[in-house]
Amino acid sequence: MKIFVCVKRVPDTSEAEVKVDSSGKDVDSSRFSFDINDADNYAVEEAVLIKEAKGGTVQVVCMGPADSDVMIRMALAKGGDSAMRIEDPRINDTDPLKVAKVLASAIKKQEYDLVLTGCMTNDDGSTAVGVALAEELGVPHAAMVKKLEVEDGKIKAHRELEGGLLEVVEITLPAVVTIQTGINEPRYAPIRGIRAAQKKELKVLKLEDIGLAEDEVGPESSLIELQKFYIPEVESTAEVIEGDPEEKAEIMATKLVKGGLL
Amino acid sequence: MGDVFVLAEHRQGELRDITLEMLTKASGIAEELGGETVAVLIGSGVDSFAEKIAGYSDKVLYVDDPLFSDYNSEKYQKVLAELIKQQNPELFMIGHTTQGVDLAPALAVELNMPFVTDVIDVEFVDGKPQPVRQYYQGKVNANFAFKGEPPYLITFREATVEAAEEPFKEGAVEKVESPLKEDIEYRRFVEYLEAEVGDVDITQSEVLIAVGRGVREEKNMALIEELAEAVKGDVCGSRAATDAGWIPADRQVGTSGKTVSPKLYIAVGISGAFQHLAGIKGANTIVAINRDPDAPIFTVADFAIIDDLFKVLPKMTEKLKELQG
Ligand SMILES: Cc1cc2nc3c(=O)[nH]c(=O)nc-3n(C[C@H](O)[C@H](O)[C@H](O)COP(=O)(O)OP(=O)(O)OC[C@H]3O[C@@H](n4cnc5c(N)ncnc54)[C@H](O)[C@@H]3O)c2cc1C
Ligand SMILES: Nc1ncnc2c1ncn2[C@@H]1O[C@H](COP(=O)(O)O)[C@@H](O)[C@H]1O
Numbered sequence: 261m262k263i264f265v266c267v268k269r270v271p272d273t274s275e276a277e278v279k280v281d282s283s284g285k286d287v288d289s290s291r292f293s294f295d296i297n298d299a300d301n302y303a304v305e306e307a308v309l310i311k312e313a314k315g316g317t318v319q320v321v322c323m324g325p326a327d328s329d330v331m332i333r334m335a336l337a338k339g340g341d342s343a344m345r346i347e348d349p350r351i352n353d354t355d356p357l358k359v360a361k362v363l364a365s366a367i368k369k370q371e372y373d374l375v376l377t378g379c380m381t382n383d384d385g386s387t388a389v390g391v392a393l394a395e396e397l398g399v400p401h402a403a404m405v406k407k408l409e410v411e412d413g414k415i416k417a418h419r420e421l422e423g424g425l426l427e428v429v430e431i432t433l434p435a436v437v438t439i440q441t442g443i444n445e446p447r448y449a450p451i452r453g454i455r456a457a458q459k460k461e462l463k464v465l466k467l468e469d470i471g472l473a474e475d476e477v478g479p480e481s482s483l484i485e486l487q488k489f490y491i492p493e494v495e496s497t498a499e500v501i502e503g504d505p506e507e508k509a510e511i512m513a514t515k516l517v518k519g520g521l522l
Numbered sequence: 523m524g525d526v527f528v529l530a531e532h533r534q535g536e537l538r539d540i541t542l543e544m545l546t547k548a549s550g551i552a553e554e555l556g557g558e559t560v561a562v563l564i565g566s567g568v569d570s571f572a573e574k575i576a577g578y579s580d581k582v583l584y585v586d587d588p589l590f591s592d593y594n595s596e597k598y599q600k601v602l603a604e605l606i607k608q609q610n611p612e613l614f615m616i617g618h619t620t621q622g623v624d625l626a627p628a629l630a631v632e633l634n635m636p637f638v639t640d641v642i643d644v645e646f647v648d649g650k651p652q653p654v655r656q657y658y659q660g661k662v663n664a665n666f667a668f669k670g671e672p673p674y675l676i677t678f679r680e681a682t683v684e685a686a687e688e689p690f691k692e693g694a695v696e697k698v699e700s701p702l703k704e705d706i707e708y709r710r711f712v713e714y715l716e717a718e719v720g721d722v723d724i725t726q727s728e729v730l731i732a733v734g735r736g737v738r739e740e741k742n743m744a745l746i747e748e749l750a751e752a753v754k755g756d757v758c759g760s761r762a763a764t765d766a767g768w769i770p771a772d773r774q775v776g777t778s779g780k781t782v783s784p785k786l787y788i789a790v791g792i793s794g795a796f797q798h799l800a801g802i803k804g805a806n807t808i809v810a811i812n813r814d815p816d817a818p819i820f821t822v823a824d825f826a827i828i829d830d831l832f833k834v835l836p837k838m839t840e841k842l843k844e845l846q847g
Pocket of ligand 2: 386
């Protein structure tokens with residue numbers, strides 16, 4: 261099996277204050293900590309598990325800045341064989357269809373059986389790149405996959421639907437599958453793997469190297485345009501419990517018991 | 523022109539809530555655009571759905587064909603691509619659901635349509651629709667403009683608008699011939715597998731303690747168990763908690779888990795992603811403990827404790843025990 265896995269480096273904003281920058285179209289990310297996108301971490305693990313079971317190769321694909329190399333090397337340490345990173349300021353990365361086009365162009369010149377992506381990024385949350393990538397490649401897909409059974413020339417994908425219902429579909433290879441979190445238990449990179457990863461190939465590519473021109477993936481080519489970023493008004497009606505942590509705990513406990521909330 | 527099309531969603535013989543939500547929203551959008559609303563229904567034996575949604579749209583176009591007895595994004599795509607070319611709507615809405623995200627991006631690429639996903643609202647600038655969506659898990663909003671000519675395509679988030687309670691239109695129902703004549707080989711529906719059932723049915727619980735990634739490690743679950751015991755509640759959690767294995771899968775709350783309606787819901791270290799919030803709309807009282815003042819969970823909470831859960835929980839459990847004797 262020749263497998264490609266797409267990974268993106270994203271900020272962890274779960275506890276960060278997010279501020280719109282002076283351009284009004286981006287956020288100030290100088291104080292964020294970054295790591296591999298949640299779902300992509302599971303996609304890497306799934307790719308490595310398939311390689312371990314069936315043999316073959318895992319190639320890591322990332323579009324992003326040089327800061328992404330640490331994350332890419334981690335994926336190589338876990339069992340990836342080589343990597344491509346596409347970096348070019350001319351790409352309009354606010355349009356998921358352009359991101360998909362870039363990733364497709366990097367992949368399609370090579371042989372592949374299976375392309376794995378995460379189902380959603382934690383920063384953009386488009387939930388679009390994987391399925392758009394399949395269409396760009398002209399191969400079938402299955403989105404939101406929570407279990408994958410690889411057979412001869414085809415796969416059975418268990419798609420996770422609302423309420424935890426699973427829909428099992430069979431698709432022929434080559435194909436694109438978008439991976440949902442929880443499909444496996446991502447491993448930690450072994451020390452030996454981390455050392456080996458430093459020697460693995462990591463190609464950095466520009467638009468020309470993947471056969472694209474600016475008028476195909478640049479801002480002008482995009483059919484959508486970001487107008488503005490803004491912090492949504494929070495309509496909270498919550499009663500904020502004040503005090504030091506212990507006081508808060510006591511006040512809340514009292515409200516629960518005396519207020520008949522239990 | 524100016525017409526707003528909505529793809530009706532149904533599964534296992536039931537119309538999904540997103541359908542009427544979108545038709546309700548579409549009615550307002552179509553008014554702004556000076557057009558009509560058209561519901562598109564694809565399925566096999568779906569006459570009753572056609573009748574029902576006619577009460578919420580100006581027109582229903584429907585394909586009824588045994589080839590569509592189960593959902594298949596590739597087959598849907600073939601029908602919708604033809605339909606969109608023939609009908610030339612201004613805006614086409616698909617649910618941002620597990621069905622919609624499996625379909626819409628490929629359709630957008632095939633027809634080269636201006637496309638925005640996970641839309642929560644549509645605003646108008648100079649009479650043109652501008653979709654609003656969120657970034658960073660709800661911490662930032664963004665407005666987009668469509669460039670180029672319609673039709674425009676959006677996926678619309680579930681549970682962002684309330685569906686009209688009563689029918690408000692009497693749409694004409696029109697059956698259309700399916701452009702798909704043969705089954706496809708490269709993607710086949712196999713079966714549905716129901717979610718596992720566990721020991722506790724959290725949809726029936728009166729008091730729920732919900733844990734999220736903020737709990738950090740499995741060993742910290744002991745703190746949660748003690749609190750649960752003190753309030754005679756059951757433990758459930760976010761997807762992050764399920765993925766980490768701290769709670770069983772059947773105790774996950776949210777769109778891909780359970781919808782709960784307890785008297786009291788105590789959310790501990792949960793950020794409040796929209797997929798989670800969708801599962802707790804029916805909760806009577808929500809207490810949220812989170813040290814991030816901007817966490818979206820506070821938008822639905824009745825009581826907010828903005829602090830470190832590890833400092834608050836032990837004392838809270840102690841006090842609860844004391845008060846209840
Ligand atoms: C198709 C799809 C379906 C999904 N379905 C669901 C679903 O059904 N249910 C669901 O929950 N999610 C679902 N998700 C995932 C969802 O998008 C979020 O990723 C998830 O809800 C986040 O879980 P969390 O709040 O526990 O973690 P995080 O978002 O990481 O939040 C952790 C929170 O803990 C707080 N915290 C950290 N440390 C402390 C401390 N010491 N004291 C106090 N607070 C602290 C942080 O401030 C943060 O707000 C789905 C996603 C997709 C793509
Ligand atoms: N810049 C990128 N580089 C590599 N893969 C990406 C990139 N952006 C998105 N992806 C992949 O597409 C998936 C879905 O992203 P999105 O559509 O932005 O939610 C992610 O989980 C990644 O696997």
